Amino acid sequence: MLMRKIFTHYHNLNKVGLWLSILCTVHCLAMPFLLTSLPYLSKNAISEQSEILLIGVSAGLAIFLLRKDYKNHHNSTPLRLLLVALIFNILGIFFVPHAYEMFFNVTGGLLMASAYGLNWYWHKRACHSTGHQH
Numbered sequence: 001m002l003m004r005k006i007f008t009h010y011h012n013l014n015k016v017g018l019w020l021s022i023l024c025t026v027h028c029l030a031m032p033f034l035l036t037s038l039p040y041l042s043k044n045a046i047s048e049q050s051e052i053l054l055i056g057v058s059a060g061l062a063i064f065l066l067r068k069d070y071k072n073h074h075n076s077t078p079l080r081l082l083l084v085a086l087i088f089n090i091l092g093i094f095f096v097p098h099a100y101e102m103f104f105n106v107t108g109g110l111l112m113a114s115a116y117g118l119n120w121y122w123h124k125r126a127c128h129s130t131g132h133q134h
Contacts, residue, residue: 014065014123018116020058021085025109027054028102048093051105055089058112066119073126078119085111 027050059082066078085108092104 013061014069014116014120017058017061017065018113018120020054020061021109021113021116024051024054024058025106025113027051028105028109051093055093055105055108059086059089062112062116066115069119069123069126073122075122078115078122081111081115081118085109085115 062082066082070076070079088104088108088111092101092108096104
């Protein structure tokens with residue numbers, strides 16, 4: 001019953017996804033400062049695992065929500081933006097030299113947050129035009 005209610009009215013999941021993307025971006029920006037000020041913490045123990053977890057959870061939620069909303073508002077821009085964000089994040093974690101990792105991950109996080117924000121905009125427009133309440 002509870003799960004049905006959550007997936008029927010999932011507006012709050014959009015907000016959770018947006019905040020996960022923002023948290024990922026803040027993490028990517030803050031990590032160099034944390035590593036500099038707390039040298040006894042290993043970068044590998046914190047950064048790579050937490051980046052993969054944050055990006056993975058946020059991406060999974062984004063794929064679910066944006067695909068579900070696409071069926072209502074039929075605007076593919078948030079999905080395309082999400083795809084670009086995921087490409088940046090995957091490149092940043094696995095393929096680019098360490099010197100460029102932060103740029104790719106921060107850009108990916110910002111693009112993912114933008115995809116959520118744009119999706120929320122189109123979601124609200126679709127709900128408004130059909131009379132659905134948030």
